[in-house]
Amino acid sequence: MSKIICSAAIRGAHKIVQRAEAEYQAAMEKWGPDQEIGFPNTAYYLPIIYGILGIGVKKLKDAKDVLDRCRSLLPDMVAEHVWLPYLAPALEAGMATFFAEEIIEAIRYLESPDYYTRTEGPADGNIWLGAADDVILRKRGVEFVDGTAPGFAAILGAPPTKEIAVQLAQELQEKNLYVFMCSDHEGRKMSELLVEEGVQIGWPTRLVSFGPEYTAAVFAMGFATRVAMSFGGIKPGDFTGNLIYNKDRVFAFAMPLGTVTDEWYANAAGAINWSFPTIADTPIPEILPTGICTYEHVVSNVPYDQLVSKAIEVRGLKVTVSEVPVPVSFGPAFEGERVRKDDLYLECGGPKSQAVEWVTTRDMDEVEDGKIELFGPDVDDVEEGSRLPLAIVCEFAGRKMEEDFEPILERQIHHFVNHTQGLMHIGQRDITWIRMSKAGRAKGLKLKHIGSVLHAKFHQEFGAIFDKVQIKLYTEQEKVRESVEEAKRSYEYRDARIEGMTDETTEMFYSCTLCQSFAPSHVCIISPERTGLCGAYNWMDCKASYEINATGPNQPVEKGECLDPKLGQWKGCNEFIYKASRGAIDHYSLYSLMHDPMTACGCFECVAAVLPICNGVMTVDRDYAGMTPCGMKFTTLAGTIGGGLSTPGFMGHSKYNITQKKWISADGGIKRLVWMPKSLKEEIGHRLKESSERVGIPELLDMIADETVGISEEEILPFLEEKGHPALSMDPILE
Template sequence: MSNLIASATIKGAHSLVDRAETAWQNTLARYGTGKLIGFPNTAYFLPVIYGVTAQKVQTLGDAAQVIQRCRDILPGWMNPDDTLSSLEPVLNAGLAALFAEEIIEAIRYLEMPDFYTQSEDPRADNVWLGAADDIILRKRGVEFVDGSAPGFAAILGAAPSNTVAAKIATDLQQKNLYTFMSASSGGRRMSEQLLESGVQVGWPTRLVSFGPDVSSTVFAIGFAVRVALSFGNIVPGRSKELFEYCKNRVYAFVMALGDVNEEWVATAAGALNFGFPVIADTPIPEIPLAVVADVPHDKIVNRAIDVRGLKIVVNEVPVPVAYGPAYEGERVRGEDIYLECGGGRTPMVEWVTSKPIDDVVDGLVTVNGPDVNEVSAGAKLPLAILVEVAGRQMQDDYEPILERQIHHLINYAQGVMHIGQRDIAWLRISKGAVEKGFRLEHIGKLLHAKLHQDFGRIFDKLQIKIYTSAEDVLAITAKAKEAYAARDSRVAGMTDESVDTFYSCLLCQSFAPSHVCVISPERTGLCGSYNWMDCKASFEINPLGPNQPVPKGQTLEPRLGQWKGVNEFVFKASRGAVDHYNFYSIISDPMTACGCMECISAILPLCNGVMTVNREFTEMTPCGMKFTTLAGTIGGGVTTPGFVGHSKYNITQRKFLAAEDGIKRLVWMPRSLKEEVSDLFNERANEIGIPDLLSRIADETIGTTEEEILPFLTEKNHPALSLDPLL
């Protein structure tokens, strides 16, 4: 390798370690060794340090050991003409640089708590988002799991112009990649260039403005490390396994835009440890398959993808705006709204229904009523989207599967915002999209193209009828509601005993190889995305996909929920890591979890009950852990007695924790979760003869420790207190 790179890396690493030590010493003098430091609402301390070394940095005193470790692994100074026999000193210098950057950023959080927004979106007065908290990690981690986000680009610096910056960002978005931005070149930063160009920046659009300095790049590497620890069950301190996991499962690369200084080089060398190559637009020395230089801006995205070995498939969709998952989180607000439908402003409904094959003309799109170009900016219209499908393989059970796709497929269009489904949908079309020629007919065209691409094997023809007159929309809504009710009754009446086959979901194995999710009628997927009917239809649509039939076989433990056939499948699918688990128990060998569960339940011995917390709740819980810590404890495909991951809907299913008396054991939930599940929960509570059970369950307004909530439970005569002891 080039000795010039080695020399620059080592100098840059020394500079960063010096900066970290100086900042640490100054802060230590003010606060003392016991002062807490870290990244807010993250489970893995300072994740790069923790993942590589297993050291938990929680206080300023802990940082002393890290700085000493940096000094220990830092190579001595070298001249550009010195001989370097291996890459090891460069990689060690890179690790020291990353460790130092985490110390720098942790101290910044302490000294300047408002420096980062700590949110998904920039604010008008602050564009720097800082480290992703665990809510974001798990929410976005699902996209890496299911392949809708094949990887990420960590961009340092800025493009030579705002136009080039926007073009690079758009190329990355259209290839579904996340873009993590940090550092400056020539006094400019790419995230600022995008905002000046009118491009929406933030986690929802996959253009993430981590921070203004090179040290902020460590948030991108930390994101990859947390994926490995959370989803991959990598043991902290096993650095070789961590590096291999990131190289083989987290597809990322570094893109350096502008003049590369020594601290940049050291940071990039740190990324090389994780298998992340560096692609630069300047003529720096190269390392085959690791550092690629002097790449033109119009080729840099494709070159980076080639070097990293990413497999990206982009299908053309006949719409006049950019299209892809990266635009799913885009927001259309205020003065930018050209047309608004639904959302409580007007009636709106979406319905997929089967028709005889002779009644469907494939590709036909009709708009009945005013279109976008026939109304003024800011207009509101009622809207019905009626999708009629036909084919020899089409079944009624497939209709909700196709209908559920409407939300994200419309949202993939740049400048179009869609929320909700069925008859509570909400659509906004931006002025920018209309200026580019977007019309209501394009909703039909994109649905036709994408549904054929993704689900064409189950139907032969598809036509879309769009209505914007109130009379038509209300008439279609009435028919759609009858169809919704019929579908819901089919699923609601099913029990685990009524079927011989469950279904697997192995999507999360791309990150958590030993996790096996098995879904039954009364045990939905823990991520909340799949129920038994969804999996059945998914298998019939794609027999080689992640949802495979699992014959129950002999019942081994009816109270706990364990079957011989399920055990055999779990053992095989986990590659021998897990030989059995129980569907209905939190204490006796509960199900594995991958890290993307909606909720986590934990036992509360003092209260003889169970608490559950959703990932949106960021505060302390009565089990003594926040959601982030809980997720780090039970994620990664392990079975953890006393803890179990589950979906929100599962709380209201009859088999929820049935081995421990079900919802009678629930003694604490966040208030927001209680409100979210209240309707279905109250139905279940009525079934078991305790109609006011929800009001007897404590929340954070009552307390966040067992000692605080026990008097409330006693006062309310909570049924858990009179049940047999949990332990």
């Protein structure tokens, strides 16, 4: 921690404690030790003292112990030649500061009962509200718990102008934050500036003017401390519990505006105990390493137009966007809406122009959340029935953002754009195709609104995995071409990365229990090389799903000790399966059809079945309605093996999985595949070809029979013999 800050904070704390002691002494003499003191209408006494120390200060004499504690907490003043101190003494000094300030404010209530209004808003010309009573605490604290108000900004001092004051207040309000104000800078006070500009202040507008002095900062801290006791069930005196509750749940920060005095430093140091960082407009020293707070502790010299966004970032606060700001309706009901030729106003992509959508990750300081830019003409600049090239580039940044989330976020663009009335979206990546209808345009829809939609929806649905997103739309041919090139490089990199992942090098698999509503004992284990049998979830999707929703159906499964590398059984997986199937299934293999295959829910894209006479395996997908060589159609197979059972000789799997290396590898892998429907063969043909080459039988594809060869084992066997299918010479599949 910065030595300068620590020294200043400790200096400030000494001053404040001394002041408290002096005022206390005077009060004792005037009122006597049994005089009752406290904040109005609260069961929490002086709340910081009560919450942290467990001492309920009811009478003047009760404050004596507290002041003694302040003294013992106060570190010595820092001498010039000493390199220390570090964080701990400053934090203790900060704590002592708050205890002392609560006593100062309690004495103020005693000495000048009308100093504060004791109301929700300004009254009789007095704008200083003082401590929140318990009614306000309950009513407003609820908002802290349910997230309607994620936290507060404690502002000390004031910005240089009224305009900046109003702008800051509005910006904080827009983020649903409470603004707690106290103290002054060169006589200017934030609250007064707002009032002068005609801004309504008070609890109902979330602009709370606590008091004119720096000591009123304890009303903010006391509020946070009481929230933990009132809503978190934290007992008085459980200071660790209280501080951790605040770190995890109350998104607050200190925002000193103006010269940071020793007293302000002392208060800021105190707030760090609650994990509330300090964001300053002046060039004070920074404390960037993390430790107590979620991220940095003190960030300084921030321009006014960036103060709020910086504060939000440093405190780790998530942006919430409740409305999708477009002039047309938005919702899943419009997903299927078509924009036909006759309704068409503007077309981007498709057969006759180029369009691309691309999600990428940038550094935090390269992204300004909510910034939406269009380079090139928008819809109003072109004639009805026009075409424009289009590139949609979404730049994400976030402390939890990973490049692995890019494809998952990118796939959402399709849905979000489609949910917009008047827009139709087809395709993905560099084959994107967007149409805007005349009706949509008539309602004021612009291409730029695509950016607004994406910004709002990304925050609403995926806010957990990123902090900021800005969107750039290009409609100039050259720019679009450049974006396409850049995106293509990124696609290639991603594809290669996914392909390159193996089960061996991955410690964490994921579960999926989405289907337990109808297949109660079914648990999918999804590894990089065994994608979900429904085809909808691969390992990466599950990982992202878990990041977004930690209590959802996709949970991490530490695979643990490998019990059988050939069959694909791990201790950790089996334990998880046992628990998640509620005792119904205690183990299965990821790589085998014959030995304890994975359970099947019913949503599988394909079913593989053993063909004993051909010594091989067939697979059939949902779209093929005819008879198969195993004597059962897809629907019969589905009915036989679905419902959460492990059925040796049969297995549900995705289409993609067929060409993954681990597909029934324990039984011989793709070399066992003797029959599949023609349409499926064509659909995955090119990947199948690659797999064939991988196993050293490039002509395998032509050896696999389909319904044109036959739909019984007897019919296809001669074909297999003629082609010399490798399965025929493998070990017997039935032991």
